[in-house]
Amino acid sequence: MRMKQIHVAKHAPEAHLVKGFLESNGIAAVVRGEFLTSGWGELPLDVCGVWIEDERQYDRAQALLVAFLNGDIAREMRSRNWRCPQCGEQQEGQFTACWKCGAPRPA
Template sequence: MKLVHSNQNNILVHNAKNLIEAQGIETALKNEFVQGGVGEISAIDSWPEVWVLNDADYERAIKIIATTNDNAVDWVCEQCAEPNDPSFEICWNCQHEKAVTEQ
């Protein structure tokens, strides 16, 4: 299993999951029901997460998310899977270029 997407917005996480599964990739959700349970764990640890069950699907899943996010939401780096602010043109973490989405 590999983590492909995490966001504090549960709707965006579900959207990412649906997009990945639409391509025939099996996924699992983690932390779906811990919203509001912040206290003993840090806030970011409680964000819902989308995982792929098969590691071999990881790169495809990342690309699906990277190419379907519109510019109004965070984009996920293809290379390191870190979420980036929409205004960033390169990944803050690894300096990988933002994937260009054809309109």
């Protein structure tokens, strides 16, 4: 089996969150790069990678991860954004009327 990097986390807690999520879906994962050993001693890194142990699971792992990382944001966007029934323009949630043609937001 060959390992493959699946995610670059901004910090260790995120990396471990991703690792835990993947493992809960039956994908063995490890966190790497929390510390970089240099000649000057151990330097903590802000960036660390999450690797899956079997690269054959990469596609599935990535699909799961994208859904996981985007889920809350995407759900919120879908509930807030709306489309103008008159001109079809995409609107952001804070608008109560179409910025393009002025049609009111449908109830």
